[in-house]
Amino acid sequence: MARLTTTLLMATALVATAACSKKRPDVLPPAPGGAPEAPPAPATDPNGGITPGSAADFKRSAQSDTVLFGLDMYDIDGTARGILDSQAAWLTRYPNVRITxxxxxxxxxxREYNLALGDRRANAAKNYLVARGIAPTRITTISYGKERPVALGSDEESWAQNRRAVTVVVG
Structure with a gap:
């Protein structure tokens, strides 16, 4: 009886194993040894992949996207005028682009003082661009005060980098 049970178990295992065998795939992979084809050479783009009128084009074309200010100041100095003049020239070329x-x-x-100061700085930059011929309807302003520092640290070098107005292309 033990022999009959063992034989039945072996036969069942053999049938179960045979049912799980893999079928041959319909499509076989290519034979080894063939060299893969090289991808086609990319087309040369005279703009370096940057779309004219885009935010990347603005950053590349304008002198800078950032104007720095002195302590408790929001007046536009000579350096800021040069930066804003280059921004105005770019904005003139792309009259459908809006900025913030x-x-x-x-x-x-x-917090309140810095929000008000940031607002005065943003509006000073906006007013300069408007004076250079950019439509005020294309420009929005926002103040972040001290909430978004570009340089972390409690020293004059960090503070000087954080006193700024930044022009952002929005479309």
Missing amino acids: VEGHADERGT
Whole structure:
């Protein structure tokens, strides 16, 4: 009886194993040894892959997207005029592009004071661009005060980098 049980178990295992065998695939992979074809050479783009009128084009073409300010200041100095003039020239070439001017402050002062100062800085940059012929309807402003520092640190070098107005292309 034990022999009959063992034989039945072996036969069942053999049938189960045979049912699980793999079928041959319909399509076989290519034979080894063939060299793969090289991908086609990319077309040369005179713009380096940058779309004219885009945010990347603005950053490449304008002198800078950032104007820096002195402590508790929001006036446009000579350096800022040069930067904003280059931005105005680019904006003139692309009259359908809209921008946002972000005003920022360093960490010193109250939150309310820095929001107001950032607003004055953003509006000073906007007003300069408008004076250079850019339609005010294309420009929005926002103040972040001290909430979005570009340089972390509590020293004059960090504070100087955080006192700024940044022009961002939005479309």
